């Protein structure tokens with residue numbers, strides 16, 4: 389297992405988690421992800437495994453449609469650090485672009501057809 393740490397752009401929101409070495413990410417074509425354009429962690433992670441450090445009021449929440457997914461963003465810099473998935477309640481994916489030492493452009497990309505499947 390590898391310990392990964394990450395943050396939004398301004399550093400107000402930080403997170404860490406342990407996972408097998410990350411070699412791929414997923415991109416989704418739903419109305420939200422198409423606009424966000426982020427490469428997300430492929431394995432949905434239970435909240436217990438994601439250590440979130442954010443001062444009170446640092447995280448904004450955006451929801452739409454069925455409002456099952458929780459799309460978080462930093463209230464200061466606007467960056468998306470992680471979200472609770474629509475498909476797996478209580479599970480999160482992180483923005484791999486926020487993870488320290490990881491180059492999202494070097495990772496294998498899996499496409500999820502959220503536009504039609506969510």
Ligand SMILES: [Zn+2]
Pocket residue numbers: 396397398399400401462463464465466467
């Ligand atoms: Zn920020």
